[in-house]
Amino acid sequence: MAGDGTPILEVDALTLAFGGVRALSGVTFPVARGSITSVIGPNGAGKTSLFNSISGFYRPQGSVRFEGQSIERLAPPKRAKLGLARTFQNIALFRGMTVLDNIKLGRHAHMRTGVLDALFYLGRARREEMELRRDVEERIIDFLEIDHIRKAPVGSLPYGLQKRVELARALAMRPKVLMLDEPVAGMNREETEDMARFILDVREEWGVTVLMVEHDMGMVMDISDHVVVLNFGQVIAQGLPRDVQADPQVAAAYLGSGNVDDLRAKLGADARKVA
Amino acid sequence: MRIASAKESYATDEALFDSAVQRAWFAVLLLALALFPFTVNQYWAYLACLAAINVISATGLNILTGYTGLVSLGQAAFMGVGAYTVAVLEARLGTPFLLNLLLGGCMAAAVGMVFGIPSLRVKGLYLAISTIAASFILHFVFANWTSVTKGVSGINVPPARLFGIDLDTPFKLYWVIVPLAVLMLLGAANLFRTRVGRAFIAVRDRDISAEVLGIPLLRTKLTSFALSSFYAGVAGGLWAYFFRVVTPESFPLLMSIFFLAAIIVGGMGTILGGILGAVFMTLVPELLKLGVGVVSPFWPEAAVVLSPVRTVVFGALIVGFLVFEPQGLTEMWRRTRRFFHLWPFKT
Structure with a gap:
């Protein structure tokens, strides 16, 4: 096509x-x-x-x-x-964070939660985070078949899966x-x-x-x-x-x-x- | 042994305390904190307040250094900004106690942001040196802007008043300081469940790929400086009400190093680390003093012989942590928890 x-x-x-x-x-x-x-x-x-x-x-x-x-x-x-989203030749994931958090980071620019919302975790912060979690779970993690590792720290994963997580993070950027x-x-x-x-x-x-x-x-x-x-x-x-x-x-x-x-x-x- | 913790919704999976057991323990902890002052004398109430103030400030530094990866040796100076703001407001204008604390935090946040600007260009040790400069500049301002700070003689702070009660003893202040510390800790924990906190960690781990994800570096770093200094400012404000006098010498560089040591001993980049580290650093010297007190009836010269040893032991403890448990007290706590989760199977 x-x-x-x-x-x-x-x-x-x-x-x-x-x-x-x-x-x-x-x-x-x-x-x-x-x-x-x-x-x-x-x-x-x-x-x-x-x-x-x-x-x-x-x-x-x-x-x-x-x-x-x-x-x-x-x-x-x-x-x-x-x-404009990208992945890197040498994987540029955040090794200490979980797969889920890495993917969530992709959505950063599309969210609006400010510091005050974040400290209290009410209203907008809670709503945005819940929407994000649902979207990441149902559209990305499911799609790329990485459900089993969602809470694993990225550093512990084999190379092929890390590449897939990086793709997932790029997809989260819409x-x-x-x-x-x-x-x-x-x-x-x-x-x-x-x-x-x-x-x-x-x-x-x-x-x-x-x-x-x-x-x-x-x-x-x-x-x-x-x-x-x-x-x-x-x-x-x-x-x-x-x-x-x-x-x-x-x-x-x-x-x-x-x-x-x-x-x-x-x-x-x-x-x-x-x- | 814990088998599993099944969740039915995303909200319960994202919760701060994600199991009923954790919530129960948290309730027990709150109850213990509420009952604590009734079971001890003024001296222990004094120590508890001091520890809580240090916890607030250490948590602030942990946001900046542990989570965002920006090493700062200016935390005490930012506390000083909060303390002076509170002292001036209270002594000159007599504005309400809690408002003063808030303004002290905001003033410190503004000053912290200014001194955070170099962080866009310099990192690591270089940034640490530039924040030491902040510490000296602020000390100079405290000592020489006499029309506001009264110079080296300092400002005497009237006791805090809340609902018409003078909070003039550690026992009374405990009821403000400890709840405030708990609230600010919950705030910090919430922060790292959202995009704001994730951006901090991203900047710490890989700033180049953070930019590609749409995280503006300067803004994120300055936000971190502002938040960290806000915590320092509130802690400094409480410090002012607690000691009731603020002088330029109240917030030396050594105190900044104390907070850095606290988060290293506790565990960088964890909320629990800030708490454990600050409590450890505040209480261990006192416990060692207490140990000397216990021995002295049997050994009259104990105080003379052991007092210098005490400092050495304290130093040795810190070095020991760096060598044997670089992840800090938090990691020891996690290992203990894991042991009980898996018991009776071997870990």
Whole structure:
């Protein structure tokens, strides 16, 4: 299902330099509403820099438009409130807190309880917390099948589950665009399949647009509607998964040669492994 | 052995005391606190009041340092702001007692927020040093703004009056200080069931991902400073009514270190930690003194020989906690509870 109408997120001529190193130069691509868009590229291609620029940690040149509105001057919390949620490559959960509290934190920007409400825990504080608990339990915890660990401290969980909790926390942010930084890195095949299923379900059931960075070519090619290939901070190809696979420049970036058949063989093998 | 605690609604699962047993114990504790002053002499009432004041202030520091991760050595100075505000209001204007306490807390909160501004840029030891600066600046103000603070001679505070009764003994003040401490502790516990408290913990654990979740760092840190100082200010106000004189020397830097030690010994980032730590730090020196008193009939030189030893023992206890129970008294309490929950099975 490729998205229709205007793109929900437009990255336009994004350029980011650290001293003399250009991490991104003139990166331009659209993210269609309701699509799953993947950014791929070799290590050091600038994928995480791109994510950090979109979520507001870096201040690049160029523009980022979210639902038609320029957001490049907004601080990260403001972008979060607009509906831009993300997960991190190295899980950024709060290890000492329980799964439930971690997920609840996602809703922070959408709640209004102030300090006085909180101290007395009456009226608004109680009402908001109860609504939140119900919503987290019934829409998120149930959906991601993590009921059994809701009161466990996050630090005690295995890696795959922590990734899932991070996804849960991002969903609690009521995102319009969900940015996933390597959602299946380091996972075994079963965990990867679970995660791919959750990503597809999130798109179907929640109508959330997904933008992800991922190295697992099998998964990228299976579930993406649009693939953007970065190399040395530049977009070298973008389009439908099969078109990108056929692009000789992509093959060169990955394999160091222009031989398309090598890459096709490699990608085909990856895809079979996952399927 | 406790088998399980099944819940029928989210509300009961989110409750502060989530089982009937816990509620019963809390009721017993309140009853014990209510009966306590009738069973002891003025000296123990005095100690109980002092401990309760320290509990309030330590809980405030725990909100800031334990929960938000901002190390502060300014807690005593913020107490001083509350104490002076109360003293000036009471001595000059004679405004009502509880209103003075509230205003003392608010004044301390405002001052605390100002000294919290550096926390956006500096953390850890650096922030601790910048709050020491706050402590010196405030001491200078207390000592030199003579038109308001009467300089080094300090301000004598008339006794608190409530419903026409002069609260001039520890026994009478107990009925204000302890209920207030209980209320403020419940407030702090409530805080960490809501978004406000969760944001504090998020800032402590990972400030970068907190920002991505939509938590504004500066605002959250300043809120934490304000709340913490509010607690300090109310504690300072009670201190002023309790000792009835406020001087610049009443709130030395050493007292800030006392509170930091209290939350470390008690357990950082837990409500119980602030209570246990402050009570421990207030009462243990007294208990050691009492121990010396018990021995002295049999050993006449006990007081002479043991008094210096007492300080050493107290210090050794603190070091012992840091080494053997870094999670503090709270962790010991939890382990004890777990033992009884699992009994007769081995933990």
